[in-house]
Amino acid sequence: MEIDKGIHALGFEPTEDYIRETYGEGWVKRQSNPSSAPAGINQGGLSFAENSILAGAVASRRADMETLTRIAETIAADYQDVLGKRVQQLLAYAEESGDLETFRQRLNELLAEGPQQDTVDAVTHATWASRLMGMFRAQR
Secondary structure (H helix, E strand, O other), X not given: OHHHHHHHHOOOOOOHHXXXXXXXXXXXXXXXXXXXXXXXXXXXXXOHHHHHHHHXXXXXXXXXXXXXXXXXXXXXXOHHHHHHHHHHHHHHHHHHOOOHHHHHHHHHHHHHHOOOHHHHHHHHHHHHHHHHHHHHHHHO
């Protein structure tokens, strides 16, 4: 919904098909009051400068989201290196244990060991990267 507001503030209107696909049936377009202002001037109560600022903020947020998506995709692609060993251990425990109680006991032993250092390092680096991105964004 926030994305829809931002796109609307940039001067775009959704189609009726988009509204139906996104929000379902049951919506009727309300009648708008004719405006005496020319098209594009002070639409939605925003001045040209406010529209420009909003457009810049939307573009900046989009760039940040794309960066976060790339970081998440990189981490997801490396899941085998980061989490693969633990997942393999869990699968082996599940296959070895003949009952739920034995599996639960093996899980408790695994949890007592704590996380593997490479997993901690990967999460630390991802956290550091997201904090750094937040600091850069705050400086803009």
